[in-house]
Amino acid sequence: MTTGSSSPRDRRVSQRLGSIAESATLKVDAKAKALKAEGRPVIGFGAGEPDFPTPDYVVEAAVEACRDPRNHRYSPAGGLPELKQAIVEKTRRDSGYEVETNQVLVTNGGKHAIYDAFAAMLDPGDEVIVPAPYWTTYPEAIRLAGGVPVEVLADDTQDYKVTVDQLEAARTERTKVLLFVSPSNPTGAVYTSDEIREIGRWVEDHQLWVLTDEIYEHLVYDDVDTGSLPVLCPDLADHCVVVNGVAKTYAMTGWRVGWMIGPADLVKAATNLQSHATSNVANVAQRAAIAAVSGDLSAVNEMKDAFDRRRRTIVSMLNEIEGVVCPTPQGAFYAYPSVKDLLGREHDGVRLSTSAELAEFVLDRVEVAVVPGEAFGSPGYLRLSYALGDDDLVEGITRLQKLFA
Structure with missing residues (x-):
């Protein structure tokens, strides 16, 4: 065999699929669920998934x-x-x-x-x-x-x-x-x-x-x-x-x-x-x-009312964290705060340079799962889905407030 040669069989994964990244949101959600299965009190803001049962x-x-x-x-x-x-x-x-x-x-x-x-x-x-x-x-x-x-x-x-x-x-x-x-x-x-x-x-x-x-x-x-x-x-x-x-x-x-x-x-x-x-x-x-x-939209409107309530809660609580700026979203069930002012500083002895590092940090320190802005083409931000229960939402953001106090 000639040294350095390669056969088609050596290229185990096509370039087309090899260049495709795993879904970042599903990855975060899977990690949060795995930690929960281990008995850890993880609160997941990662998945864009209503917490209500199907009507x-x-x-x-x-x-x-x-x-x-x-x-x-x-x-x-x-x-x-x-x-x-x-x-x-x-x-x-x-x-x-x-x-x-x-x-x-x-x-x-x-x-x-x-x-x-x-x-x-x-x-x-x-x-x-x-x-x-x-x-x-x-x-x-x-x-x-x-x-x-x-x-x-x-x-x-x-x-x-x-x-x-x-x-x-x-x-x-x-x-x-x-x-x-x-x-x-x-x-x-x-x-x-x-x-x-x-x-x-x-x-x-x-x-x-x-x-x-x-x-x-x-x-x-x-x-x-x-x-x-x-x-x-x-x-x-x-x-x-x-x-x-x-x-x-x-x-x-x-x-x-x-x-x-x-x-x-x-x-x-x-x-x-x-x-x-x-x-x-x-x-x-x-x-x-x-x-x-x-069917009619009565069940849909009930869910929307709950999302609206959670929307106002999460925006208010996030904006209480120094260094976080969260515009009020007018649709869907996501908050997308800027965390740029949290970066480049030490938190609990750790200097965080990117929002990806910040997301890992909060999962490790306070067991809150969020998705970093790098996944969405805009570093310096976090995405938090508020399609989760009201109590979990308040508890999760409270943990962030204490971490960055």
Whole structure:
């Protein structure tokens, strides 16, 4: 054998997958749960997961579906016709967006919808403008689809919302898609209707595509005047993909049902991909999703009231910590405080230089799990989900207050 040579077998993992990072939020959540399993009193602010059970009527629909032999078989790769119709009606009811069933693809959760959408839109080298702070999955899904994420940072001084001037500065001849997320994960930022219209005009002027993630559409506070991008900017509808799902609104993260809505030809292409990748979403979960999106929003509003209460509590308590600045989020269930003034100083004999080191420090010293801003493209910040019980929330932030007193 020739020294220094390598065979294809030596490259054990493809470069495409070898370059993909593990989900930082799921990693933090898994570590917190593992420590809890050891009996340690860890309080986890890491996962974006409602702490409420799935509504009873949704669970009952799933139980009934289990007994129906129709659901024991393959079904159309693009989704049950009944669910696609229910999504059409739910979209009209909740956002005023009129679509047809051939514009809907039911996916294995919102992440799957995002990947399917980018895979359908992007060719190798196409650029996607990604406002930061961003959810950890977006850049990785873009890279997997052959695209190039181009980050545009909006910090706390601008309420985590990008401007048209920033977008224009990032645009090149290779730009094909703008990723637009409101309400935002990880910051909770919500764009107003006027801000959305301004961005929509910019997208249309430059004949770009836009992917808008509306998974947190029902979690908007303070009566913010906002709306769905393709409704506020109807000229964009033929070049717009909307991603949504049941996970956050109906406390159904584990059921894995999401969807994408877009032009019929794009949705057909994404459906073809899904037919080879996964086939249909589990039928029982789809039947549960029908019950969820077809029902009223009373259970949703009860959860929203609880999130709103926790929102006000966590922001107030975080801002009591010297060196922490936490803007008030107007959507979702995340607080995204700046901790820059805590860095470069010694705490309990340890000098912390980065927010990643800070997150490790608080988990080690007071057993509180948070996600550092490095995971979201903005070092110097922490993300804390307030989708946990009120008592745990207060106890967790109290531990931070004592640690940094």
